[in-house]
Amino acid sequence: MKKPSELVATVAVAAVTLAGCSSAGGSTTDQNDPDEQTLEIWQRKAPDSPSDMVGQEVAEAFTEATGTEVEFISILEDFETKLQQRAAQGDLPDVVINDTAQLGNMQSQGMLREIDRSSIEGADSVSERAWGAAEAVDGNYYGVPYTAHTVAVFNRADWRENVGAEVPQTWDDLLELWKAYADDDPTDTGEDVAGIALPGTTKRGYLSWNTSTFFWSGGGEYFEENADGTFRSAVATEGSVEAADWIRDLVCEHDVAQPGAGSQDTTNTKELFQTDGAGTYLVAPYELASFDLDPGADVVEVFAPPPGPAGLTTLAEGNNVYLMAGSENESAQEAFAEWAISVEGQTVGMAGDEDGNIVRLPVNQDVVMSDVRTDDRWSLFQELYDENGRYVPGVPNWAPFLNASAETLNALISDCTLDTRTAMEELDDEFNRELESQGVLAE
Numbered sequence: 001m002k003k004p005s006e007l008v009a010t011v012a013v014a015a016v017t018l019a020g021c022s023s024a025g026g027s028t029t030d031q032n033d034p035d036e037q038t039l040e041i042w043q044r045k046a047p048d049s050p051s052d053m054v055g056q057e058v059a060e061a062f063t064e065a066t067g068t069e070v071e072f073i074s075i076l077e078d079f080e081t082k083l084q085q086r087a088a089q090g091d092l093p094d095v096v097i098n099d100t101a102q103l104g105n106m107q108s109q110g111m112l113r114e115i116d117r118s119s120i121e122g123a124d125s126v127s128e129r130a131w132g133a134a135e136a137v138d139g140n141y142y143g144v145p146y147t148a149h150t151v152a153v154f155n156r157a158d159w160r161e162n163v164g165a166e167v168p169q170t171w172d173d174l175l176e177l178w179k180a181y182a183d184d185d186p187t188d189t190g191e192d193v194a195g196i197a198l199p200g201t202t203k204r205g206y207l208s209w210n211t212s213t214f215f216w217s218g219g220g221e222y223f224e225e226n227a228d229g230t231f232r233s234a235v236a237t238e239g240s241v242e243a244a245d246w247i248r249d250l251v252c253e254h255d256v257a258q259p260g261a262g263s264q265d266t267t268n269t270k271e272l273f274q275t276d277g278a279g280t281y282l283v284a285p286y287e288l289a290s291f292d293l294d295p296g297a298d299v300v301e302v303f304a305p306p307p308g309p310a311g312l313t314t315l316a317e318g319n320n321v322y323l324m325a326g327s328e329n330e331s332a333q334e335a336f337a338e339w340a341i342s343v344e345g346q347t348v349g350m351a352g353d354e355d356g357n358i359v360r361l362p363v364n365q366d367v368v369m370s371d372v373r374t375d376d377r378w379s380l381f382q383e384l385y386d387e388n389g390r391y392v393p394g395v396p397n398w399a400p401f402l403n404a405s406a407e408t409l410n411a412l413i414s415d416c417t418l419d420t421r422t423a424m425e426e427l428d429d430e431f432n433r434e435l436e437s438q439g440v441l442a443e
Contacts, residue, residue: 037332038069042083043097043319043358046076050289050356054349058358061348062339068332087111092324094333097146097358100133100318104396107142108438113323113333115141121338122364130363133391134320137229137440143320144337147349149284149360150314150385151213154291156279157301159186168306171246178256181279195256197269197278200413205402206265207409210282211247212315216390217308218243222401223393223431230442231395233431235405236424239310245420246308247409252416262414284317285381289355302377304384316389318360347372361385396438404430 041059045051052074059072073093075082080102086092092111106112117123117131123144130145155177160167163180178195180186187193199206208215219239223231234240251257258264258278266283273281274294281287282305291300305312321340323333339345346367349359353375361382362369369378392398408427412418435441 037329038071039095039329039332039336040071040073040093041095041097041336042073042075042079042093044076044079044099045074045358047074049074049076050354051358052356054351054354054356054358057351058340058345058348061344062336065339065344066335068335070336083111084109090326092326094324094327094329095336096322096324097319098322100143100145100320101392101398101402103134103136103143103320103322104394105399106322107136108396111322111325112142113325113327113330115144115323115337117141120144120334120341122341125364125366126341127363127365129316129386129389130318132394133316133318135394137394137396139229143322144341145363146319146321146340147359147361148316148318148363148385148389149286150316150381150389151282151284151305152302152314152381152384153305154273154281154283154287155301155303156181156186156295156299158299159279160301162186162188167301167303170306171308174306175254175256178250178280179254182256186279187276191276193276194258194272194278195254196250196258196280196282197272198250198257198261199264199266199269200251200257200261200410201263201265202403202406202410203265205399205406207262207413208402208406209315210266211409212392213282213305213313214247214308215240215243216313216315217305217310218246219308219310220244222405223395223435224442225393226442230440231393231435232442233428233435235431236421236428241421241424242309244409244412244424248412248416248420251413257413262410285360285378286357288375288377289353302380304380304388312388313390314384314388316385316391318363319358343367395435396440400434401431404434 043055055072055074059070063070126145130148134141134143134145136142159181160177163184163186165177165180168174168177181193181195199210201207220243221234221237221240224234225231251261258272272278305314321337323337327333341364343364343366346359346362346364350362350372351357353373369382404427408423412420412423432441
């Protein structure tokens with residue numbers, strides 16, 4: 001069995017080999033005439049889902065605008081595995097729409113074309129914050145921003161009113177609200193409910209991902225970053241230990257999360273919130289439509305997370321359009337990226353107020369939200385993203401750090417006898433070893 005580093009090298013060689021062979025195989029005419037090309041585009045969404053349907057509309061609109069035919073494919077299960085299989089076969093799709101946090105992982109494996117930002121028509125209309133999530137640790141761009149989002153608090157307004165609470169303005173207020181949900185029978189049924197639905201599993205780093213807003217707002221930091229692109233772990237600093245302790249105490253001290261949180265993922269926790277099992281869920285605006293159905297638009301409110309000891313920082317995420325290495329359709333790749341960030345491309349992807357939008361918050365600053373959507377809750381997310389949003393650190397490969405931090409936090413909420421400082425110091429050592437492995441550990 002190959003070690004992870006050997007697997008990365010194998011895939012990188014395959015992708016580079018693919019780039020060389022495919023470039024040699026494409027004629028000059030093919031390269032310069034997008035109308036004669038068919039693009040294969042992947043997105044990380046479930047087939048036959050509302051997002052898949054919107055993706056097909058995006059493909060049709062792009063074809064109508066440019067004449068370039070598109071095969072638009074939505075894949076959810078084992079997306080990364082299937083992508084690596086295609087790389088190993090020397091047959092990557094032309095374009096992949098994928099998470100901003102996946103940039104370093106794909107770039108380090110040689111899957112991505114470097115982007116000359118100045119050559120992308122419409123690049124100046126894209127926000128600098130969004131462009132920052134397309135920049136790798138080497139200072140070059142390997143994606144074109146397509147969509148952004150951040151998180152806010154979805155809350156049962158009817159429960160809050162039943163326990164006589166106001167919208168929380170501080171972390172103390174938030175804890176008091178969650179305690180009231182857990183202790184004061186907000187449903188008037190005698191059923192036990194949780195204050196917050198917490199996806200505490202280590203799967204895909206969910207616990208760290210979901211609580212990063214609290215971690216940053218509590219004074220935590222993942223790294224100290226230097227101007228030369230090197231890093232050193234910061235997870236054992238005082239602020240990081242205190243922030244981790246606050247997250248751990250949601251389970252160990254205050255008992256406001258659902259039982260078994262440490263083994264539950266986003267599917268479980270979303271269902272818990274929708275079926276009257278928890279009063280609060282911290283998540284992005286892609287859940288607006290589903291929560292309007294269950295528990296219902298008449299009982300769910302959305303508000304900004306209260307600031308913590310270090311103020312308010314919310315997790316910013318989104319998708320980039322990645323132009324994959326080895327494509328014989330380079331001109332068509334670029335044409336799609338340019339159309340995707342245009343006002344037309346952004347508007348089609350936003351899909352109005354419908355479920356399934358694949359552009360959550362537009363990255364093109366010329367798009368007027370109110371011209372596309374009547375639901376003014378989107379404006380709250382836009383404001384949070386613009387003023388408080390922060391993307392994950394730009395290390396070469398974020399995934400090992402995400403998974404390691406989730407494992408540490410999961411251990412802390414699963415065994416309340418563990419010492420937080422000791423656990424974070426052990427994580428600190430693990431982070432620095434991984435930074436060294438990735439070649440970016442500061443001297």
